[in-house]
Amino acid sequence: MTGLVSIPSRAGFLAARNSGIKAVAAGFVLQATPTGRDDWRLGLTASKKTGNAVRRNRARRRLRALARSELATRARAGTDYVIIARHNTAERPWQDLVSEFHKALGHLHRVIDKQGGQR
RNA sequence: UCAGAUGGCCGGAUGGCUGCUGCCCGAACCCUUGCGGUGCGGGGAGAGGAAAGUCCGGGCUCCACAGGAUCAGGAUGCCGGGUAACGCCCGGCGGGGGCGACCCCAGGGAAAGUGCCACAGAAAACAAACCGCCACCCUCCCGGCAACGGAACGGGUGGUAAGGGUGAAAAGGUGCGGUAAGAGCGCACCGCCGGGCCGGCAACGGGCCGGGCAUGGUAAACCCCAUCCGGAGCAAGACCAUGUAGGGACACACGUCGCCUUGCGCGACAGGCGCGAUCCUGCGCCGAUGUCCGGGUAGGUUGCUCGACGCGUCCGGCAACGGCCGCGCUAGAUGAAUAGCCGUCACCGGGAAACCGGAACAGAACCCGGCUUACAGGCCAUCUGACAGC
Numbered sequence: 001m002t003g004l005v006s007i008p009s010r011a012g013f014l015a016a017r018n019s020g021i022k023a024v025a026a027g028f029v030l031q032a033t034p035t036g037r038d039d040w041r042l043g044l045t046a047s048k049k050t051g052n053a054v055r056r057n058r059a060r061r062r063l064r065a066l067a068r069s070e071l072a073t074r075a076r077a078g079t080d081y082v083i084i085a086r087h088n089t090a091e092r093p094w095q096d097l098v099s100e101f102h103k104a105l106g107h108l109h110r111v112i113d114k115q116g117g118q119r
Numbered sequence: 120u121c122a123g124a125u126g127g128c129c130g131g132a133u134g135g136c137u138g139c140u141g142c143c144c145g146a147a148c149c150c151u152u153g154c155g156g157u158g159c160g161g162g163g164a165g166a167g168g169a170a171a172g173u174c175c176g177g178g179c180u181c182c183a184c185a186g187g188a189u190c191a192g193g194a195u196g197c198c199g200g201g202u203a204a205c206g207c208c209c210g211g212c213g214g215g216g217g218c219g220a221c222c223c224c225a226g227g228g229a230a231a232g233u234g235c236c237a238c239a240g241a242a243a244a245c246a247a248a249c250c251g252c253c254a255c256c257c258u259c260c261c262g263g264c265a266a267c268g269g270a271a272c273g274g275g276u277g278g279u280a281a282g283g284g285u286g287a288a289a290a291g292g293u294g295c296g297g298u299a300a301g302a303g304c305g306c307a308c309c310g311c312c313g314g315g316c317c318g319g320c321a322a323c324g325g326g327c328c329g330g331g332c333a334u335g336g337u338a339a340a341c342c343c344c345a346u347c348c349g350g351a352g353c354a355a356g357a358c359c360a361u362g363u364a365g366g367g368a369c370a371c372a373c374g375u376c377g378c379c380u381u382g383c384g385c386g387a388c389a390g391g392c393g394c395g396a397u398c399c400u401g402c403g404c405c406g407a408u409g410u411c412c413g414g415g416u417a418g419g420u421u422g423c424u425c426g427a428c429g430c431g432u433c434c435g436g437c438a439a440c441g442g443c444c445g446c447g448c449u450a451g452a453u454g455a456a457u458a459g460c461c462g463u464c465a466c467c468g469g470g471a472a473a474c475c476g477g478a479a480c481a482g483a484a485c486c487c488g489g490c491u492u493a494c495a496g497g498c499c500a501u502c503u504g505a506c507a508g509c
Contacts, residue, residue: 043454054481058458065459068138094460 021111023104027092028063029084030104032112040075042067046085059085062097070101076109 022031044063046056063083071081089097 045454052481057482060454061458065138069459 021108023107025100025104026086027089027097027100028086028104030101030108031082031084032108033080033082034078034112040077040079040081042071043080043082044085045082046089055090056085059089062089062094066097066101070098071105074105076112079112 021033022029042064044060046059063085067081067083075081
């Protein structure tokens with residue numbers, strides 16, 4: 001998957017979940033955690049609560065398309081982003097997802113800046 | 120035309136913009152010159168009929184493994200064929216259902232043995248006898264002066280299994296004869312058992328002869344018989360890179376002899392380990408190692424898609440299927456590509472219309488053959504029954 005670098009192992013996902021910060025939107029949950037790497041990486045998660053395999057795959061594909069169009073130009077190096085699908089991700093209107101993503105990403109970046117300033 | 124049966128097929132189409140995975144081609148650059156790497160441009164490909172459940176059968180890989188005997192365990196179970204194989208498919212047979220086309224069946228053995236047969240019922244299997252039916256005896260009672268005679272709706276002894284009742288099932292069925300009443304007691308037909316004949320590869324079917332009839336059901340209870348079966352799975356397995364050192368637990372032999380090149384040597388025999396168990400034959404490994412735990416590392420390549428493959432003509436076969444020839448190459452991902460958004464046209468529902476909704480079951484993960492389950496809507500072929508027309 002060129003263009004997007006994916007988080008290769010379960011350890012990366014667990015790190016994002018435990019030490020990262022998160023923003024909950026109506027159509028998804030966005031998490032971010034600093035890694036100290038040169039590039040930024042993306043992880044996608046769709047649990048069984050999202051639905052059957054078809055719904056999970058569709059939700060993951062829509063989230064990937066979202067990341068490709070909206071996150072690629074705004075992502076910060078040295079950060080792992082994890083997007084978690086929710087039960088309505090597969091059929092939520094596309095424009096709603098886009099606007100929610102902008103809000104969530106802006107929130108996370110502000111929190112990261114604040115934490116960095118305190119240290 | 121309506122109702123139905125069987126078999127097969129489809130599972131929206133097309134376009135724009137922005138992207139992804141792997142393949143091929145082209146030019147450029149880089150170096151460790153290779154079947155190399157990097158980005159760029161172009162081309163064509165990219166989920167299913169069930170991809171599902173993971174229920175059977177194989178291929179492939181590892182457990183190094185092969186042959187035989189006995190036992191244990193599991194699966195299958197009418198017959199014949201198809202197949203790599205099957206618990207699958209096809210064609211028959213038998214039984215059951217339907218007016219019919221057709222459908223359904225866990226369909227070997229119950230005179231090898233053991234067990235079980237609830238409730239109800241007298242009785243559930245070397246038969247037995249509750250209400251009955253029949254015969255005989257006694258008595259109440261009646262007649263007679265008496266001897267005695269008659270005689271129950273009562274009692275006893277015996278015969279019987281027709282009828283009643285119970286049950287899923289009551290020891291062949293129906294009819295006639297027969298009898299005290301009855302009974303295969305006798306006869307006819309049906310069924311059953313035995314023998315032989317004919318047809319069929321066979322399951323089985325059809326006559327014939329003999330026998331008055333023995334053998335209840337349950338094997339989806341144990342069991343018997345026949346056939347088949349080693350285990351684990353692509354997270355199999357292989358290679359590269361990284362790492363490779365100390366710790367804990369468990370297992371078992373540590374013996375004899377020979378040779379000279381006297382070595383942490385080689386060889387032989389015992390010994391140990393190795394199929395579910397035991398034994399035999401062969402073979403391999405071990406003789407200070409093996410296995411596991413914990414710790415550490417968990418990145419890349421390969422296996423990975425040309426195959427019991429798909430399509431078509433012809434030939435053989437009732438068919439499943441097989442064969443010859445020709446053409447085609449049709450996903451190979453790995454936190455996991457095959458998409459995101461927006462149109463147009465068809466389909467379904469609502470509406471007078473503009474238009475608004477809906478569109479099933481469901482996502483490859485080593486690959487095939489099946490089974491099972493889920494499924495909006497639609498198409499085709501053949502056949503059956505009814506009605507109408509000719």
